[in-house]
Amino acid sequence: MFHDFAGRFEYSGSAITGVVHIGIAIGIIIAMYKLFLSLTTEFFATFGDIFKKRLRANPPSGKRKFMYYSLLSFAPMVLWLIPTGKNGFLYSLLFKTAYNKTLFDDGIFFLITGALLLLAIKQLNLSKNDKSINLVSALVIGFLSLALVPVSGLSFIGGVFCVLMLLGVSKKLSLRYAFVLAVPVLVVMGVIEICTAANPAGIVAIIFGLILSAAVSFICVRLLHWVINKDKLKYFAYYDLGLGVLTLIIGIFQLILR
Helix, strand or coil: CHHHHCCCCCCCCEHHHHHHHHHHHHHHHHHCHHHHHHHHHHHHHHHHHHHCCCCCCCCCCHHHHHHHHHHHCCHHHHHHHCECHHHCEHHHHHHHHHHCCCCHHHHHHHHHHHHHHHHHHHHHHHCCCCECCCHHHHHHHHHHHHHHCCCCCCCHHHHHHHHHHHCCECHHHHHHHHHHHHHHHHHHHHHHHHHCCCECCCHHHHHHHHHHHHHHHHHHHHHHHHHHHCCCHHHHHHHHHHHHHHHHHHHHHHHHHC
16 A cells, blocks of 8 residues: 555665564564474474485374475465466465555455454354365465565465364464464565565664564564454454445545546
């Protein structure tokens, strides 16, 4: 929305944007360090079991299955490399929704995010949601992420959380899975933005941006945990729906005037 009102309809990367994305990932890791430490341990332990030829001797633990499925969810993202002619690759085509001179589609996607939140809340009221992550849910999230990451107005963490909830996965696992997937996505985005930046950033801006974004990210993760645990997610849904309606109305006027 800021880009639209500022008249920035062409994307020109800034190194500080990449730094902020990496800082957000660091904040998530700090806020959930026990989970990431556990998954990292399982990741390297898997290679140890392969080397010692004992991978098939024992069934994988719940933590290792979680790690396997989170890696599997990244596999469909290779489809972003599908060529789309003059628009480059599929990712760049979807990414242009943020720079298409109208907020009409952003409003629609905000409304979709709000609707997903309301459906997830309803699912909680109707079901125990005691399922674990499985092959189907991991693949569903993988293909869903093709749109959740680059499309303006959609929330990656919110979308992953809501869809897993609708698939019957427990609230705790759904939120953890969403954060685990978000970290590498944010880091890769940040690195690419820094390497391809048209506007470099000074060392002071980098340090300040990294610390500030990590701190805000940490607070937001804690706040989201509180919102979900206290069953106040509906207010976040109302916010998305209200913002979606406002953005959609602005987008309609933009289509008429332009």
